[in-house]
């Protein structure tokens with residue numbers, strides 16, 4: 001097998017992978033676009049909680065909630081005489097809320 005053919009094969013494989021990822025993203029977008037506004041909010045922000053009151057517009061029953069886990073990176077300097085810059089990433093669980101009335105998204 002010549003080196004030229006090998007590089008050609010690598011190029012084709014990388015191209016197929018990129019194409020596959022793009023098709024999957026397009027499918028996701030098409031799926032979300034086909035939903036009704038209410039289903040779309042439920043898909044993106046979790047089910048609607050009829051007991052929650054939006055702190056921004058005071059509307060009750062239109063707040064979606066779902067638990068999320070996100071990476072939070074904190075940087076700082078530790079040490080005594082010799083200071084060392086540190087960076088640590090921790091996974092933080094919180095609940096994301098979204099109001100369907102005023103379109104505000106916030107975390108608790």
Ligand SMILES: [Zn+2]
Pocket residue numbers: 054055056057058059099100101102103104
């Ligand atoms: Zn609101």
